[in-house]
């Protein structure tokens with residue numbers, strides 16, 4: 001194992017090959033490419049200051065929980081089924097002069113009959129097998145973080161696997177990742193509804209090969225899941241060609257989004273500032289994204305104008321319009337297609 005430094009902690013782990021691969025299932029996994037995801041987690045915990053205990057449920061080296069303890073003052077317990085990981089977490093805690101409970105075993109078993117104020121699920125691939133136990137184990141008003149790296153499944157490349165795994169049909173095109181996020185939220189919300197709980201998304205985003213959702217779970221009514229067409233129209237019932245069932249509500253709470261001061265001072269900070277700025281702008285918009293190249297083609301334009309120009313022009317005509325973190329060619333707008341075309345023609 002190699003010694004690493006990330007944020008304010010030092011720890012030993014094995015590095016995953018390319019920085020984005022699945023790593024060794026039995027080893028002590030560490031992916032440096034996910035440092036910005038952990039920076040954001042630290043910032044969110046600084047912002048929300050969750051009370052009680054957070055379980056770093058699939059902890060590997062423990063870097064995430066170690067950082068939340070050191071940089072956000074959180075009370076953390078750790079869990080990993082790999083004996084090598086559990087041993088590494090204990091050693092990494094000691095290396096940083098920290099003390100915490102480490103559960104060695106299967107997360108779903110460890111969660112049985114237990115309740116945590118916050119829980120983080122950061123699996124290899126799909127989080128689907130962990131979601132039922134996770135929603136049961138989060139206290140009322142508590143927080144659940146769920147990461148998914150089965151992006152191909154959630155985001156349109158493997159529709160059959162998506163139906164099997166998440167009970168929903170994905171979408172292809174620029175809205176694919178946003179729809180993948182909405183399918184993941186729908187799956188969490190459906191599972192929570194079975195426990196009489198409602199879900200409020202706080203911060204949901206995609207970056208590189210992963211999707212991540214943080215939600216608050218409260219006692220409440222089940223949500224109405226809906227379906228989305230390729231024309232970005234929401235439907236209340238299923239029909240051929242529609243994506244869903246999916247979460248059709250807001251993808252976050254502006255009050256939960258960390259500000260610049262809450263972000264750790266790391267190399268990824270400016271990238272995260274940009275991500276949060278765009279997310280803040282697009283949160284009030286409607287579900288679904290339009291492809292700016294398709295808008296330009298429909299407008300008979302050989303070259304697509306810059307995204308910012310189209311967005312500002314749509315706003316000047318009175319429509320909601322924003323860029324999106326979910327696709328570099330995506331525009332979020334409530335302008336109908338004819339208005340989009342007229343707007344691009346006017347540029």
Ligand SMILES: C[S@@+](CC[C@H](N)C(=O)[O-])C[C@H]1O[C@@H](n2cnc3c(N)ncnc32)[C@H](O)[C@@H]1O
Nearest residue numbers: 058059060064080081082105106107122123124
């Ligand atoms: C992607 S790694 C976690 C990365 C870590 N959260 C981080 O930020 O570096 C997934 C971890 O989950 C563990 N794991 C997989 N299935 C598990 C299960 N059923 N119960 C507990 N741990 C599990 C693996 O041993 C591995 O260490």
